[in-house]
Amino acid sequence: MSDLTAEGGHGAVPTGPEVPTGTGKAARRDWPLYEVFVRGKRGLNHVHVGSLHAPDDEMAVHAARDLYTRRNEGVSIWVVKATHITASSPDEKDPMFAPSGDKVYRHPTFYEIPDDVPHI
Template sequence: MTANNTISNVISGDKGSWPLWEIFIRSRQGLDHKHVGSLHAADAAMAIENARDVYTRRMEGISIWVVESKFIHASNPDDAASFYDPANDKVYRHPTFYDLPDELKHM
C-alpha cells in the first residue's frame, strides 16, 4: 500500500518520504530527452505532472520521461582514472583522418 503511505506522509507533513524522480525533457521533435533535474512525487503519474509544472512552464519541452532515482545506476568517481584516462592518447579513434566529400555536411 505504497500509495496510502505516501498520502499519510502528505497529511503528516513528512515531505521527505516521497520518492525522488529524475526528469528528462525533450525540448523539440528530433532531439534527445535531456536530464533536467529531479523532484519528489508519490508515483509515476504524479511525477510526470509535477515535471510538467516544474520544468515545462516556459515552453521548455514537448515530451517528458520520469525515472525513479533509485533505478539509476552510476559509475563510481573513484574509477575515473581507469575508466576515462586511457582514452586520452587514442587520437586515432576520432574519425578525423579521412578526406570527406564537400557534399557531406555536419560531420
Template structure:
C-alpha cells in the same frame, strides 16, 4: 526533521524541448508514483510550455560512475585513434560532410 519513511521518493526529470531531439536533465521532484512525478515535473519544469516530452526516472534506479574513477574509466578510449577524425583522410573531391 522529516521521517524518511514518510518522504516521497525522488525522481529525476528530463525534458525534450520543442526544437530538440534529445531529452536533457532539468532537475528533480518528489512524488509518490510515476504518474504524480510526471505531473509534478510538468508543473515545475514546463510552466512556459517549452517542453514536448517528459521523462521521469526514480533516482534510486540510476547507476552512475564515480568522478574519482574518471581516469580509469575514460582513458582506455585514448588509444583508439580510429575514433578521432584526424585518423581519416578526406579525398579532395569530397566538398561537404
C-alpha cells in the same frame, strides 16, 4: 511545526512527523526521489532539469509538467526514480575514460573525407 527540506533542489517540502499522509499513502518525506528530463521544442535530446519527490510514477510526470514546463518549454518529459540510476563517479574519470585515448583509429584524422560530403 514541521521541519522543512530542500532536498533535490525543488523547494521546501514539509518533513515533520505531523505531515498528513492522506488516505493511507506514505508521508511526503517517504516519497521516492525522481530525476526529471525534458526535451525542448528545439532540442533533440532530453536534458536533466531537476528533481522532485512524488508518491508514484504518474504523479511524478504530472508534477514534473507543472514544475518544469510552465512556459511550454517542453514536448516530452521523462521521470526516472533516482534509485534506478547507476552512474560513474567523477573520481573514476581517468580509469573509466583513459583507455579510449590510445585508440587513435577512432579519431577521423586517419580518414580522407570526400569533398562532396557535406556537414563534416
